[in-house]
Amino acid sequence: MHWRNYFIPTTKETPKDATAASHVLMLRAGLIRQLAAGVYTYLPLGFRCLRKVERIVREEMDRAGAIELRMPCLTPLSLWDESGRSRTMTDVLLRLDGAVWDWAAGLVLGPTHEEIITELARAYLKSYKQLPINLYQIQLKFRGEARPKSGVLRTREFLMKDAYSFHDCKPSLDKEYDNMYAAYCRIFARSGLPYLAVEADTGAMGGDASHEFMVLTDAGEDRVAVSANGDYAANLERATAAPPREGEAPAEPPREVHTPNAGRIDEVCPVLGLPPRQMIKTLIYTATEGPAAAGAARNLAPGAGNVAPGAGNVAADPRVGRGAPRKLRIVALVRGDHEINELKLNRAAGLTLELADPETIEALTGAKVGFAGPQGLIDRIDKLIIDREVAVLRNAASGANKTDYHVTGVNPGRDFPLSGDKVVVADIRTVAEGDPSPTGSGSPLHLRTAIEVGHVFKLGTKYSAALGAVYLDQNGKACPLIMGCYGIGLNRILAAAIEAHHDDAGIIWPMSIAPFEVLVLALDPRDEEVMRVATQIHDELAAAGIDVLFDDRDERAGFKFKDADLIGIPLRVVVGKKSLTAGGVEVTERGKEGKPIMSPASVVEQTVRRVREELAKLAR
């Protein structure tokens, strides 16, 4: 490919609105152009990268035995009614109402395809003999993302590989889950990503396994906890630390202390002379009676966020909670130096909780906000949820349920119950930097930001049951299909790769997803000998099957070098009068030092070998 005839609109200027490195570089290198909020055109260079990623994904999915198909972007609203997600995903589903045609109101742009694939399964997968089967597609998704950001990391339209497997038993699903997990490892390794598989939250689905594939970078939106020795990694939403040890100090009697205007932990501690870890935070929540809402959607669960196929929300049973819903009062306790994890809290409560307003808190405790404590509340509330780290405290301090007073010498079990109908002791806090790994090694956990690039999920029968997708087992009995879903955000792979591999000058592409593998740079295109040598190298590389770009532009050397660094093609062959005089051409690797001179006769062979070596290394 001759640069002169190609289209690579690079810029020197850094775009105003871009902060993430990948965003800045994708714009500057001429990979993408924003058309609207969260909507991007992939320019030729960016499109080539995307296609390379697509190819890796396709090859590995095929190799893993999955079968490719293509489902539509336009999907009938009625299917989303069947699953209940037309109600639970209202702000995610992009509807076509407002259109002038009546029929358009019945269509939505698919944010994921659980419903669609389940409809297909319902129609065709009628016998256990057809199982297991794994169907996948690489298709655009549309989501009513409230706030697109970070370039291509969070968009309203994106490319996702979503796969859905169907099984007649759990062991079969487990096996395919492991198979997909392994395929994902190969995909991300081949893409050159420093990825990490972490335990992910399963939301309202409960119990079943789910893993997210993360790339640790500064630009991500997700937080993960990773142990220093690598024995544990989990999404912060679900990460847990080793359980606490029982406190041993002898219990002191409770004592009321005047703490005027000191309602916050950081205000009270100096007054009481206690560290935050000896404090009990008393948080008051309300909830409406009924089942818990679904958990958080994952971005890459196909159904959820950008990467995973379809772990969508399944609606709560609309019949539950009809009539006169009663407001429940729930009190949660966490240590003063800990943050509560509302996802864990909701699961422990079996309800979706909301922080109570000040009026409710004052009515319950008889004190202003900031002075609540667990003592004596149990008879006036519906549930007391105690973090397990609070349960082992000795001689802690809490609010006194009396404005401007706290109590010291508070002891769980004596001053508030640790058991009983209304009491739950559970892990309801977010792990903190330095907490011990739950594996028993005690290795300290570190908190990192990350980009979610993939998600594997055991769905179970959520959608098959909702849509009536049943097969007949060996006994002729109709059973709902057991499903798994597996998503990968292709655009995010590009952004994550750039986040992980760049320097001040530009992108440093992994060989496997680089738009071109080799750049031949002719320094003086008006010099006949330079052009003859450069053209010959380009042509021979191309003939050898190498993706090669030929910078034949009549520009100054510095200009072309800067562009080369920016677009980040891994191998660069520089042909100039100077190098020819020195006996050949220069070969450099992007991001590495040194520019050895090679003879034009051997450079093609050596470059081809280097490309293949690099690709093989990634595929290992």
Next chain:
RNA sequence: CGGGGUGUAGCUCAGUCUGGCUUAGAGCGCUUGGUUCGGGACCAAGAGGUCGCAGGUUCGAAUCCUGUCACCCCGACCA
């Protein structure tokens, strides 16, 4: 959805507070000619803008007012 901010040339921005001194500007990019030529060159001459849009105030609006749209940032939300 809450809070904040920005819309002026393809890009990055000045001018807006204090309406008229601008025939709407600069740099980058683009066109033409010349010089230069191994790390984003220089000189000269050009092309390019309904100042987001709609109303209003005024003798006069990029500038003031009202509305509206778009985009960005923080937060919320994100089976």
